[in-house]
Amino acid sequence: MDNNTENYETLYADLESSISLLQSGDLNLDDAVKEYEKSLKLISKLEKHLELVENKIKKIKNNLK
Amino acid sequence: MDDLTLSVTDFVAVFNQTISGVYPSIFIEGELDSLRISKNRWVYFNLKDDYSSVKFFAIVNQLPGPLEDGMLIRVKGMPFLHSLYGFSINVQFMQPVGEGSLKKAAQLLEAKLAKEGLFDESRKRTIAYPPNRIGLITSVGSAAYHDFIKILGDRWGGVSIEVADVQVQGEIAPSQINNAINYFNSEKNPVDVIVIIRGGGSADDLAAFNTELVTRAVATSRNPTLVAIGHEVDISLAELAADKRGSTPTHAAEILSPDKKQIINDLNNVKEQLKELIKKSLIAKKETIIDIKSDMHELIDEIILNKTNNLQQKQQLIDILSPHSALRRGYAIIRLESKVLTAGKSLKLDQMIIIEFKDAEVTSLVKKVKLKE
DSSP states (O other): OHHHHHHHHHHHHHHHHHHHHHHHTOSOHHHHHHHHHHHHHHHHHHHHHHHHOOOEEEEOOOOOO | OOOOOOOHHHHHHHHHHHHHHHOSSEEEEEEEEEEEEETTTEEEEEEEOSSOEEEEEEEGGGOSSOOOTTOEEEEEEEEEEETTTEEEEEEEEEEEOHHHHHHHHHHHHHHHHHHTTTTOGGGOOOOOSSOSEEEEEEOTTSHHHHHHHHHHHHHOOSOEEEEEEOOSSSTTHHHHHHHHHHHHHHOSSOOSEEEEEEOOOOTTTTGGGGSHHHHHHHHTOSSOEEEEEOOSSOOOHHHHHSSEEESSHHHHHHHHSOOHHHHHHHHHHHHHHHHHHHHHHHHHHHHHHHHHHHHHHHHHHHHHHHHHHHHHHHHHHHHHHSHHHHHHTTOOEEEETTEEOSOSTTOOTTOEEEEEOSSOEEEEEOOOOOOOO
16 A cells, blocks of 8 residues: 555656656757656556555454453 | 341342342433542542432542533442442443533533643644545444545545444443554554544434543544544534544545545646647747748848849949940940951051941041050
């Protein structure tokens, strides 16, 4: 479970830095297009992650009485 | 037949045996009277009504919280004849009853705990957003449980939920809730947040969340706590003590997690914005190229114009220097035997020369040659 969330957070952080790179206007057109394609891939991964990953429920066995 | 005669001690034993056989537990409701706590351990009080009064005995941790004479109390107890100190009822469980008394009890407890600083804002901790692991304390099978699990699942994934199935009202609720909190606090790998939820109910139903036991457990929990109780009456003390409070179990799920539908929507917006950004960049690049092209055309046109002017100038010069131009200006071309003469020195008398004017050719004979100094 931690791995999944870590992945999500990593993906999100990567997307944020990709976007700020594109918005900075510092890239030439070729690099910008490459970065744009990278962003699209990240977004697609994030969306897949959000749609597929589920919660895990476990009842504790301890007697609490 | 002789009447049965017992020793005093035997009587006490028989009495207690009989009573505990018939009434192992009995529920009595009455007005609290003469409440007295001794050595911070033993609790003595009476319950009375208009006509009667009965003595009770309890241990201090059986008190749900601070109580006052005059409050309406419901006690589960065991009648007991002490060998020396007379008859009283040993308390097994006690709780204020009726909205009035419950409210009063909550007020007393709130005052006591507020004095200790248990509700201070400065004690509140932030909760991981979203949490990786949740310790959930609730009655599994209740609507509250289903609502929370469903809404959380709709909004977010990847969360690990450990569930402690407890009573959320009634006699054993406070100790079960307390034990569950202690359980989560003692785990080697602690959860990110302990979530305690239940649905709405009467003041009586919610009483467990106004007990000192539960309120202290929430306030002193090692793990951050979120308490959400659906209700229309006053906020419970457990909610006041929690790090975060939700108005309903559904609201609790909303507090804990982002909404993935919203995020997917945002991501799609970002995709569109990036598309526009790239489009704009491409258009800008295209325009730059078009500008450059047009600049180059202008440049080339200029160069051609210059060269043309140059050429024209040269043309004019050639024109001016040509013999035809000279003729037009009135000069003549002299030829001897079809060869153009540029000087007269070599001419002899009676030689025939052809003089070309702009309008005629004149044949003449040389009569005299005079050299210039």
